[in-house]
Amino acid sequence: METNVPGVHEVPGMSRCYVVDGDQGVTLIDTGMPRRAGKVAEVLARIGRSITDVNTIAITHSHPDHVGNAAALKIAAQAVVLASPADSPAIRGETPTTPPPLFGRLPFLRPLFRLVPKAAPVDVDRMIDETSAAGLPEDLRVIDTPGHTPGHVSYLLDRAGGVLFAGDAAVATRNGEIKRGYFNAPLDAIDESIRHVAEFDFEVAFFAHSPGIERGARAAFQRFVEVLDD
Numbered sequence: 001m002e003t004n005v006p007g008v009h010e011v012p013g014m015s016r017c018y019v020v021d022g023d024q025g026v027t028l029i030d031t032g033m034p035r036r037a038g039k040v041a042e043v044l045a046r047i048g049r050s051i052t053d054v055n056t057i058a059i060t061h062s063h064p065d066h067v068g069n070a071a072a073l074k075i076a077a078q079a080v081v082l083a084s085p086a087d088s089p090a091i092r093g094e095t096p097t098t099p100p101p102l103f104g105r106l107p108f109l110r111p112l113f114r115l116v117p118k119a120a121p122v123d124v125d126r127m128i129d130e131t132s133a134a135g136l137p138e139d140l141r142v143i144d145t146p147g148h149t150p151g152h153v154s155y156l157l158d159r160a161g162g163v164l165f166a167g168d169a170a171v172a173t174r175n176g177e178i179k180r181g182y183f184n185a186p187l188d189a190i191d192e193s194i195r196h197v198a199e200f201d202f203e204v205a206f207f208a209h210s211p212g213i214e215r216g217a218r219a220a221f222q223r224f225v226e227v228l229d230d
């Protein structure tokens, strides 16, 4: 689906992921639910690109609806996979994935998390975080947004006044207001991460589980922070 940012395309689904078309090739921000690599290929075909044009797969966190097609796409594209040090062991399949925070609080939700199909493990080629983003295209930077998982990161694209890819750190309501991401409990880490995001400059924000905010996205984050501070 088209977005209002040139070269940024949404791959629709229960967990949205994003195609960033740039001078240095195509970057994927997350990869969607398992067994949906075809959806990514469809979007690439529509913009005149193909899987082999993908050279970077930037993961926000270890949950299977984000890592779902990373293994298949990495092989098909010969792409480099980037993720945070804290979430990489789960992405590699070395440790179990940390369930979202609310599942810890409400144990009856846990079976729901197990219903999400497992993602095939994939090797992480490069560890990235806010202090070290080597391997990402020059116009993309990392914002550390732990809370939803221990190593959740967001990405900020230097285009169109700044484009935030928030993953599951937050969602937007239909009115363009910010809320905590689904299954995010009101934990300090989650709210701190939203505060931290609001310190950066960006105009647009995209999320995995809600429509994006096309204008004034930072202001929406700041309004959420004001409510927290009240």
Ligand SMILES: [Zn+2]
Pocket: 061, 063, 100, 148, 168
């Ligand atoms: Zn998640």
